[in-house]
Amino acid sequence: MSEDYRGMWENLGLDLVAHDALLEVLGTGYGDIYLAQNDRPEGMGYFDFVMSEVHGLRIKELMDEKAAGRKVIGSFCVFVPEEIVRATDATLVGLCTGADFATDEVETLLPRNTCALIKSAFGFKLGKACPYLESADMIVGENTCDGKKKSYEIFNELVPNLYVMDLPQVKSVEGRALLKAEYLRFKEAVEQLTGVTIDAERLKSGIEIVNNKRKAIHRLTGLRKADPVPISGLDALLANQISFYDDPVRFTESVNKMCDELEQRIEKKEGVFSEKTPRILISGCPMAVPNWKLPWIIETSGAVIVGEESCVGERGARNLTDDSRDTVEELMEAIVDRYFQVDCAIFTPNPDRLEHIVEMARHYKADGVIHYGLQFCQPYLMEAMPVEKALEEKNIPTLRIDTDYSMEDVGQLKTRVEAFIELIK
Amino acid sequence: MRNVGIDIGSRTIELIVVEGGEVIESKQADSGFDPMTQAGALLEGVGYDHITATGYGRHLFELALDVPTVTEIKAYAVGANALFPDVQTILDIGGQDSKAISLNGSGKVAKFEMNDRCAAGTGKFLEIMAHTLGYSLDQFGVGALEAKNGMQISSMCTVFAESEVTSLVARGEDRRDIALGLHRSVVQRALSMLKRVTVKEPILFAGGVARNPCIRLLLEETLGANILVPENPQMVGALGAAILGGKSG
Ligand code: SF4
Numbered sequence: 184m185s186e187d188y189r190g191m192w193e194n195l196g197l198d199l200v201a202h203d204a205l206l207e208v209l210g211t212g213y214g215d216i217y218l219a220q221n222d223r224p225e226g227m228g229y230f231d232f233v234m235s236e237v238h239g240l241r242i243k244e245l246m247d248e249k250a251a252g253r254k255v256i257g258s259f260c261v262f263v264p265e266e267i268v269r270a271t272d273a274t275l276v277g278l279c280t281g282a283d284f285a286t287d288e289v290e291t292l293l294p295r296n297t298c299a300l301i302k303s304a305f306g307f308k309l310g311k312a313c314p315y316l317e318s319a320d321m322i323v324g325e326n327t328c329d330g331k332k333k334s335y336e337i338f339n340e341l342v343p344n345l346y347v348m349d350l351p352q353v354k355s356v357e358g359r360a361l362l363k364a365e366y367l368r369f370k371e372a373v374e375q376l377t378g379v380t381i382d383a384e385r386l387k388s389g390i391e392i393v394n395n396k397r398k399a400i401h402r403l404t405g406l407r408k409a410d411p412v413p414i415s416g417l418d419a420l421l422a423n424q425i426s427f428y429d430d431p432v433r434f435t436e437s438v439n440k441m442c443d444e445l446e447q448r449i450e451k452k453e454g455v456f457s458e459k460t461p462r463i464l465i466s467g468c469p470m471a472v473p474n475w476k477l478p479w480i481i482e483t484s485g486a487v488i489v490g491e492e493s494c495v496g497e498r499g500a501r502n503l504t505d506d507s508r509d510t511v512e513e514l515m516e517a518i519v520d521r522y523f524q525v526d527c528a529i530f531t532p533n534p535d536r537l538e539h540i541v542e543m544a545r546h547y548k549a550d551g552v553i554h555y556g557l558q559f560c561q562p563y564l565m566e567a568m569p570v571e572k573a574l575e576e577k578n579i580p581t582l583r584i585d586t587d588y589s590m591e592d593v594g595q596l597k598t599r600v601e602a603f604i605e606l607i608k
Numbered sequence: 609m610r611n612v613g614i615d616i617g618s619r620t621i622e623l624i625v626v627e628g629g630e631v632i633e634s635k636q637a638d639s640g641f642d643p644m645t646q647a648g649a650l651l652e653g654v655g656y657d658h659i660t661a662t663g664y665g666r667h668l669f670e671l672a673l674d675v676p677t678v679t680e681i682k683a684y685a686v687g688a689n690a691l692f693p694d695v696q697t698i699l700d701i702g703g704q705d706s707k708a709i710s711l712n713g714s715g716k717v718a719k720f721e722m723n724d725r726c727a728a729g730t731g732k733f734l735e736i737m738a739h740t741l742g743y744s745l746d747q748f749g750v751g752a753l754e755a756k757n758g759m760q761i762s763s764m765c766t767v768f769a770e771s772e773v774t775s776l777v778a779r780g781e782d783r784r785d786i787a788l789g790l791h792r793s794v795v796q797r798a799l800s801m802l803k804r805v806t807v808k809e810p811i812l813f814a815g816g817v818a819r820n821p822c823i824r825l826l827l828e829e830t831l832g833a834n835i836l837v838p839e840n841p842q843m844v845g846a847l848g849a850a851i852l853g854g855k856s857g
């Protein structure tokens with residue numbers, strides 16, 4: 184990243200020293216994990232570029248948007264409906280929560296046994312290292328797990344523009360009514376923030392942009408069914424991660440372009456790993472940038488990841504929003520319907536997720552499932568046990584991993600993952 | 609065909625030479641602070657056709673010597689199977705880690721569990737506790753077997769358990785009773801790991817801690833089952849690696 188951005192970062196109030204340190208670690212990690220891979224699709228060049236400019240050009244674009252009067256909204260969860268944000272020409276960015284930062288400061292505000300994702304969100308704020316967080320005109324929190332819900336009470340003291348969305352915990356008629364009421368309230372809040380009134384035409388176009396992005400991701404995931412797999416799990420994960428903050432239209436084009444290339448690879452039976460490489464499905468907590476630890480361990484241990492049952496993956500991107508209706512009311516219903524299907528572990532009971540994992544394992548011809556839970560994440564760690572049991576009853580080998588963002592358990596994880604791969608071979 | 613298996617663990621390194629299905633040599637050394645040098649020294653003068661490395665240091669070894677590797681899990685399964693062909697379950701408690709493995713009918717790994725990052729419930733835990741109570745490691749299990757009433761030790765964490773032990777000693781409790789309590793807590797931990805992979809007989813107990821008579825007895829009592837302990841319980845991984853004969857996992 185060039186020096187030109189320093190002024191911009193300074194204006195955003197970033198701590199330049201801490202920020203430099205972060206970029207350095209990010210750059211090294213990216214080189215070691217991403218650029219070290221073999222036979223990457225050429226189309227990944229775009230994503231490498233976006234990644235290299237993650238705090239540079241992309242932030243500059245957002246600043247330009249802001250200068251033109253459009254807003255930036257930050258979110259921590261796939262329940263925040265991007266369609267509504269897009270309908271006002273605002274940009275929704277997923278806030279990265281995939282690295283430890285300023286942990287000692289974080290632990291003056293949060294208990295040590297809080298999941299790494301929540302701690303990371305606080306760390307980037309306290310350490311003044313995230314330009315997305317600082318450029319956001321509105322930050323949306325959501326009442327999902329207890330950790331997030333309670334931590335937003337504290338986060339509210341740190342940022343001037345937190346908006347908290349309530350979410351249901353049960354897939355009932357009342358639950359859906361709550362989601363709808365909250366989406367209507369959110370729509371009003373976004374309208375107020377942007378000064379734009381959302382009419383049917385705007386909402387339709389918002390839905391179209393977001394649906395196209397999802398369709399491109401679906402196309403990409405579909406290609407991973409092939410053997411040999413034309414793209415590594417690490418690269419596919421990166422595309423998913425970038426979908427949270429890149430310009431959606433450009434992102435869609437780039438993914439589609441890469442898919443053309445991948446289709447040619449499949450035709451020529453070319454892959455990133457040889458045919459018959461053991462295939463793994465990952466399921467569990469979301470992996471935000473730059474959390475590449477477990478996928479990296481898996482793909483350097485002789486297996487390939489063919490799918491992610493995760494919010495940064497299929498749980499987040501599956502299902503389109505129906506855009507065939509003509510009124511704002513009907514389109515809002517369609518949005519509610521689409522999001523109400525997200526099978527996050529904060530729902531109780533949550534049988535859909537279990538079914539989806541089994542379905543994905545079959546669909547992507549996975550030889551085994553690795554369940555990834557973040558330490559101290561109650562919802563996913565609790566679901567891990569029944570997930571493991573159900574999968575094993577269906578003769579799908581399963582490995583449960585709980586870990587965090589630190590590197591100290593890499594050796595141990597590698598042994599477990601390698602042993603699991605030996606087992607499914 | 610002469611095959612070598614080397615198991616580079618966090619505390620000790622074992623090396624086994626197998627020829628025509630027979631073990632013709634076995635050696636052991638401490639890992640020390642420079643396990644690669646130690647491993648190199650063990651290997652000195654040993655001739656072989658194939659070598660396979662296992663244990664936590666296997667990848668360092670792989671880098672240094674370009675040899676195939678296999679995880680401890682698979683190495684133990686293969687080694688255990690060679691020693692006792694119908695074994696179903698393996699419990700290994702080593703210096704700094706422990707694992708439970710269940711095998712399917714054909715001796716393949718069906719499921720496994722490993723301890724998490726801390727040393728609770730491993731050989732290291734027993735070693736520190738033995739020291740705190742003034743036992744040699746060899747005598748620790750023997751002392752515990754002499755206890756009349758075992759104490760309840762509530763801390764699993766090595767650091768907390770140590771201070772708990774210190775305060776029990778200060779209260780004048782018999783150290784044999786404390787020792788038994790500590791052994792029970794290690795067995796509890798092992799059992800919960802075993803139960804996650806299912807416990808089917810015959811059960812093989814391996815690793816340095818398998819030398820401890822009190823742990824063996826407590827395991828047999830609580831499981832209500834006979835436990836097989838190989839003559840050299842620390843060699844199972846190296847044996848498995850040797851049998852794999854230059855094939856990686
Ligand atoms: S896992 Fe649940 S809380 Fe987290 S981003 Fe996904 S839907 Fe939101």
Ligand code: SF4
Pocket residue numbers: 298299300301327328329330331468469557559560561562563
């Ligand atoms: S990882 Fe788990 S605990 Fe952490 S924010 Fe997500 S749902 Fe909550």
